[in-house]
Amino acid sequence: MSCIIWLQIFHTPGKNMNVNKAIITIEYAGVGIKMAAGNFQMGVSNKTPEFLKMNPIGKTPEGPLFESNAIARYVAHGSSLFGSSKIEYVSFALFLCYFL
Structure with a gap:
């Protein structure tokens, strides 16, 4: 399954915990975006x-999607980040909810 990304421009005031969460997921999913100029x-x-x-x-971070968890879940869908089992998916959910 491929991930169709319509998140092309990312608006943010700078790096913070929520921005980092979205950016880390975007980078691990291999999605190309550009930061708003x-x-x-x-x-x-x-x-x-x-x-x-x-x-x-x-609010930020912002693109056509907003809220860092929503952006991360959208970007991760269709990539290996969701895993192939429930426990792997829960590991990703823990990353979103706890580690960042």
């Missing part, structure tokens, strides 16, 4: 009409 300022950039059109709650 510009000087993103949390509290300013995420309140613009353009940003709120992409993400009505104004």
